Amino acid sequence: MTAIAPTFFDLPVVWHNVLVMLLTIAYVFSVPLLMDWLVTNHGLPRDISRKITHICAGSVIVFLPLFRDGDWSHYLNITVFAVWTVLLIQKGLFAADDDQAVKTMTRTGDKRELLKGPLYFVIVAMICGTLYYKQFAGVLAMAILGWGDGLAPIVGTRMGKMKYKVFCERSVEGSIAFLAGSLAAGLFFVWLIVPQAFNPAKIAMIAVAATVIEALSPKEVDNILIPAEVIALAAVL
Numbered sequence: 001m002t003a004i005a006p007t008f009f010d011l012p013v014v015w016h017n018v019l020v021m022l023l024t025i026a027y028v029f030s031v032p033l034l035m036d037w038l039v040t041n042h043g044l045p046r047d048i049s050r051k052i053t054h055i056c057a058g059s060v061i062v063f064l065p066l067f068r069d070g071d072w073s074h075y076l077n078i079t080v081f082a083v084w085t086v087l088l089i090q091k092g093l094f095a096a097d098d099d100q101a102v103k104t105m106t107r108t109g110d111k112r113e114l115l116k117g118p119l120y121f122v123i124v125a126m127i128c129g130t131l132y133y134k135q136f137a138g139v140l141a142m143a144i145l146g147w148g149d150g151l152a153p154i155v156g157t158r159m160g161k162m163k164y165k166v167f168c169e170r171s172v173e174g175s176i177a178f179l180a181g182s183l184a185a186g187l188f189f190v191w192l193i194v195p196q197a198f199n200p201a202k203i204a205m206i207a208v209a210a211t212v213i214e215a216l217s218p219k220e221v222d223n224i225l226i227p228a229e230v231i232a233l234a235a236v237l
Helices: 013-042 046-066 072-094 100-105 111-115 117-130 136-159 172-193 200-216 222-236
Strands: 163-165 169-171
Touching (some): 013 046, 013 072, 013 100, 046 072, 046 136, 046 172, 072 100, 072 111, 072 117, 111 117, 117 136, 117 222, 136 169, 136 200, 169 172, 172 200, 200 222
Antiparallel strands (some): 163 169
16 A cells, blocks of 8 residues: 655645645745846846746746645646736736836847747646646656756857857757756656656657757747657657
């Protein structure tokens, strides 16, 4: 018989999962506050704050092991992304130029950017947290999308010397950062959340394929194409 994992303060499972949900909300909403402070007071570039926010959002899966299964309430793991879906639509349509999300989550300060990459990201996160909840495909998709796609532009825009272009300009250095971030995050998060599915060779093959997809993708659409590729390959490899 499989032992039932204990809950916080011996709470019923539903209330335990509500508490973990509140922790994820506190974590995710603290990141834009911190990035806004750094952008406003310390001159952190928008593109860096945007990608740090991106990486931190992808890393919210670190809370998944705390959710207790066997109850509908484990789907509360997507609550923070559902809230951000509504906020991004509202802010992308009506926000002022000095809005916190506009300053920290866009490249140029154009609020309409929130309706593209950031919105695609939270929709993908909700799919991974429901249809692929605590599954290899969902965990790896979020790890690669968060860390690989987060690190690539940071490294590429500041260290990239060897440029190439398909639909948009990339750099070899950025692609190497994507692969390194994807592989490291994939290995860590799969080991942490679904250790029974830990397969370094499979993770490495999918990370390489995701690097190619990222290199070939138009801007913004990679937030859809990368997780789609990860989930598809996870099913066939």
